[in-house]
Amino acid sequence: MSVREEFDEWAEAGKDKGMEERHWHTAKHALARMPxxxxxxxxxxxxxxxxxxxALRETANTGPSYGLDGSPEMVRNARDYTDEDDIEYVCxxxxxxxxxxxxxxxxxxMEAFYYAANPHNTLEEIARILRPGGTFYCAVNYYEENVHSHEWQEKISVEMTRWDREQYREAFREAGLHVAExxxxxxxxxxxxxxxxxxxxDWDTREEMVERYREYGTLLTVGVAP
Ligand SMILES: C[S@@+](CC[C@H](N)C(=O)[O-])C[C@H]1O[C@@H](n2cnc3c(N)ncnc32)[C@H](O)[C@@H]1O
Known part of the structure; x- marks a missing residue:
């Protein structure tokens, strides 16, 4: 299944709002760190x-902003959830x-970068479009150290890239970004x-669930364009 087919189904089933609710737990802390x-x-x-x-529009009065997604149904829903003229959702x-x-x-x-067909190319694209001093805040729950996430690939038809912390830092640097955090x-x-x-x-033991959420949580890697 393509990204479009897989996530159109999710959007049509209303899973976009479920993800928002779950991801917000950690996303809001990462967003608050963005300069x-x-x-x-x-x-x-x-x-x-x-x-x-x-959220950024409400809290930081951001300017013209873009939400890009490979699923036309996700884009359609996102457009329906706002009447802000300065926020554009694009396929x-x-x-x-x-x-x-x-x-x-x-x-x-947030919870999307690892679906890139060619994550190194995506990082180069990000480095290309960022202004000097601009930042890339990359948040993922699916990564090597989070052993509880490994089984997710079996449940989804889109190929996922599972890097560890160091691989993220190395890939950012290869693309020309400084790793700030x-x-x-x-x-x-x-x-x-x-x-x-x-x-x-979902969980065999309480210990595993505590490790997954309270210890591993979301991995945030921050890159800065030179
Ligand atoms: C797990 S959802 C996360 C959505 C949102 N960021 C959140 O935190 O709830 C991943 C999103 O990335 C989009 N996506 C995945 N691969 C993509 C790609 N190669 N190009 C564009 N969008 C992609 C999917 O359509 C989906 O809406």
């Missing part, structure tokens, strides 16, 4: 419901970003039932 200034232009790669751009692919060189102040992506952001909001409730449908 966004009033009027800045933001690009959200794999925007899903488009919540990140709406496109991570491999060929439809933006001029040095035209974007900050690029954000790398951090794990724990999910402190998800409810973890008491010991007596385990095993649950």
């Amino acid at each position: 966004v200034e009033e009027g800045d232009t933001i690009l959200d790669l794999g925007t899903g419901s488009g919540y990140a751009l709406r 496109g692919d991570f491999d060929d970003l439809p933006f001029e060189d040095d035209s974007i102040d900050h690029v954000w992506t 790398q951090d794990n952001i724990p999910d402190l909001e998800i409810t973890i039932p008491g010991e007596a409730e385990f095993p649950t449908e």
Whole structure:
């Protein structure tokens, strides 16, 4: 299945809002770290419901911003959730970003980068469109150290790239970005039932669930364009 087919199905089933709710637990902490200034232009790669751009607009009064997604149904939903003229949701692919060189102040992506067919090329594209000093905030829950995420690939037809922390840093540098920060952001909001409730449908032990959310959480890697 293509990105379009897979995620159109998700959007039609209303999963975009479910993702927004779950990802917000850690995404909001990462977004709060972005050095966004009033009027800045933001690009959200794999925007899903488009919540990140709406939040940045509300909190930082960002300028013209773009949410790119390979699923036309995701884009359609995201457009329906806002009436902001300065936020545009567009269909496109991570491999060929439809933006001029040095035209974007900050690029954000949450739980989407690892779907890129060629992640090294995507990083080069990001480095190309960022203005000097612009940042790339890349947040993922699917990565090598998070052993609890490894089985996700079996449940999805789109090929996923599973890098470890070091591979992220190396790939950013290869693409010409400086690595400014790398951090794990724990999910402190998800409810973890008491010991007596385990095993649950998704978890064998409470210890594993605590490790997945409270310890590993979301891996954030921040790149800066020279
Ligand atoms: C797991 S969802 C995450 C959505 C949103 N960022 C969030 O935090 O809820 C991944 C999104 O990336 C999009 N996507 C995946 N691969 C893509 C690609 N190669 N080009 C453009 N969009 C892609 C999907 O259509 C989907 O909407």
